[in-house]
Amino acid sequence: MRIRIAECTVRYEGRLNAYLPSATRLVMVKADGCVAIHADGGAYKPLNWMNAPNTLTEDDHQWIVINPKGEKLIIDFGEIHFETALEMGEDPGLQKDGVELELQRLLAERPETFGERMELVRREFPTPIGPVDLLCRDGDGVSVAIEIKRRGEIDGVEQLTRYLDFLNRDTRLAPVRGIFAAQSIKPQAKLLCEDRGIVWVEVDYDDLKGTDSDVMKLF
Amino acid sequence: MRIRIAECTVRYEGRLNAYLPSATRLVMVKADGCVAIHADGGAYKPLNWMNAPNTLTEDDHQWIVINPKGEKLIIDFGEIHFETALEMGEDPGLQKDGVELELQRLLAERPETFGERMELVRREFPTPIGPVDLLCRDGDGVSVAIEIKRRGEIDGVEQLTRYLDFLNRDTRLAPVRGIFAAQSIKPQAKLLCEDRGIVWVEVDYDDLKGTDSDVMKLF
DNA sequence: AGTTCCATGTCGCGG
DNA sequence: CCGCGACGTGGAACT
Numbered sequence: 001m002r003i004r005i006a007e008c009t010v011r012y013e014g015r016l017n018a019y020l021p022s023a024t025r026l027v028m029v030k031a032d033g034c035v036a037i038h039a040d041g042g043a044y045k046p047l048n049w050m051n052a053p054n055t056l057t058e059d060d061h062q063w064i065v066i067n068p069k070g071e072k073l074i075i076d077f078g079e080i081h082f083e084t085a086l087e088m089g090e091d092p093g094l095q096k097d098g099v100e101l102e103l104q105r106l107l108a109e110r111p112e113t114f115g116e117r118m119e120l121v122r123r124e125f126p127t128p129i130g131p132v133d134l135l136c137r138d139g140d141g142v143s144v145a146i147e148i149k150r151r152g153e154i155d156g157v158e159q160l161t162r163y164l165d166f167l168n169r170d171t172r173l174a175p176v177r178g179i180f181a182a183q184s185i186k187p188q189a190k191l192l193c194e195d196r197g198i199v200w201v202e203v204d205y206d207d208l209k210g211t212d213s214d215v216m217k218l219f
Numbered sequence: 220m221r222i223r224i225a226e227c228t229v230r231y232e233g234r235l236n237a238y239l240p241s242a243t244r245l246v247m248v249k250a251d252g253c254v255a256i257h258a259d260g261g262a263y264k265p266l267n268w269m270n271a272p273n274t275l276t277e278d279d280h281q282w283i284v285i286n287p288k289g290e291k292l293i294i295d296f297g298e299i300h301f302e303t304a305l306e307m308g309e310d311p312g313l314q315k316d317g318v319e320l321e322l323q324r325l326l327a328e329r330p331e332t333f334g335e336r337m338e339l340v341r342r343e344f345p346t347p348i349g350p351v352d353l354l355c356r357d358g359d360g361v362s363v364a365i366e367i368k369r370r371g372e373i374d375g376v377e378q379l380t381r382y383l384d385f386l387n388r389d390t391r392l393a394p395v396r397g398i399f400a401a402q403s404i405k406p407q408a409k410l411l412c413e414d415r416g417i418v419w420v421e422v423d424y425d426d427l428k429g430t431d432s433d434v435m436k437l438f
Numbered sequence: 439a440g441t442t443c444c445a446t447g448t449c450g451c452g453g
Numbered sequence: 454c455c456g457c458g459a460c461g462t463g464g465a466a467c468t
Binding site (some may be wrong): 001003016017018019020021022023024025028029031032034035036038039040041042043044045046047048049050051081082084086087088089090091092093094095096097099128129141155158162 | 271
């Protein structure tokens with residue numbers, strides 16, 4: 001990684017055009033070649049950047065970064081306050097836990113969370129406008145489309161409604177009822193569910209995970 | 220801004236839990252207090268971060284960053300390879316050009332893009348749930364609500380649908396038809412448009428800009 | 439403070 | 454590679 005702190009102006013020409021007037025900033029070049037220009041505040045993200053892969057052409061007071069798509073970043077330097085470079089090696093990467101996919105996996109294993117004799121038909125069941133998280137069949141043989149979110153908001157209810165519209169046009173499936181599941185659901189989203197005859201369920205991630213672990217222990 | 224390059228492990232506990240095994244990384248603390256942890260590659264964005272406002276508690280080999288929402292970032296340091304701090308001052312900020320607003324301006328000048336005798340009634344026409352980008356009237360005197368996006372996706376169609384719902388309740392305007400305009404429109408968004416009787420149009424920004432420049436040149 | 443919506447979104451998965 | 458949806462989305466504008 002290479003770091004330069006300097007007066008600079010920056011011009012970006014690509015998906016849009018953007019310009020940074022002269023100021024002191026930190027310019028970071030990572031080992032993979034990506035470039036980021038940080039101000040001292042305002043946001044954790046850089047003001048301007050260029051992703052790898054790209055080519056960096058430099059002379060005394062100007063760097064030009066161009067990527068294969070033809071996007072261009074031009075950095076003009078004034079006074080350089082500081083510069084260093086050092087090897088940091090590979091990063092093992094971030095381990096995440098508790099996102100939607102995990103929730104979907106756990107719930108796919110325990111469809112009875114949604115009803116006594118609920119059975120999973122398919123995860124990511126395809127519709128013309130995208131896949132439904134879970135398609136199940138309840139004890140009476142009725143199809144149930146389940147949309148899972150980490151946080152239940154109106155968007156998610158809209159999404160499930162669209163899926164239901166399409167699924168209910170399929171005579172082999174119809175009628176299909178909907179269940180909206182999330183770790184927590186906003187009052188407005190609950191209201192919209194009720195208005196549309198969609199059942200909402202708040203599920204506890206830690207409970208599910210605990211149950212999951214218990215199941216694991218049995219084997 | 221303060222920069223430390225060091226061996227570290229990082230734990231984030233907040234909206235999810237995440238963990239970074241030991242490796243050499245750059246830790247950046249900006250003047251507003253936000254913290255970012257960068258690996259030497261992979262992406263221009265940090266692996267982990269904490270937005271301002273927050274409080275940083277530090278001792279010899281551990282920093283704990285907590286924000287008002289109770290999210291927590293814990294950085295345990297091993298060997299410190301490098302450290303510096305310096306003032307960079309305020310940043311004048313980024314000037315942008317070519318985003319949605321620009322597109323709206325260009326299209327407002329050329330309503331005939333959407334039909335032979337289309338006329339602009341108003342930009343940002345207000346509804347109870349927010350302004351419609353363009354309200355026009357076609358050659359037959361029928362009202363047309365136009366939603367403009369840079370990239371046309373399902374969300375935008377939903378948005379236009381909500382506007383149309385409201386506009387059609389206004390007896391002075393009804394019936395109002397909808398046009399969904401974007402530089403490119405996703406197939407599923409097209410499908411949803413067609414399903415709802417909304418006309419979609421893909422517009423070329425450079426063409427519009429060219430035409431715009433031509434118009435400018437005439438005067 | 440809460441809500442809505444844009445973004446050079448970025449990222450990852452599946453066809 | 455494209456299409457699609459999630460994201461600790463972030464961030465700004467407006468109520």
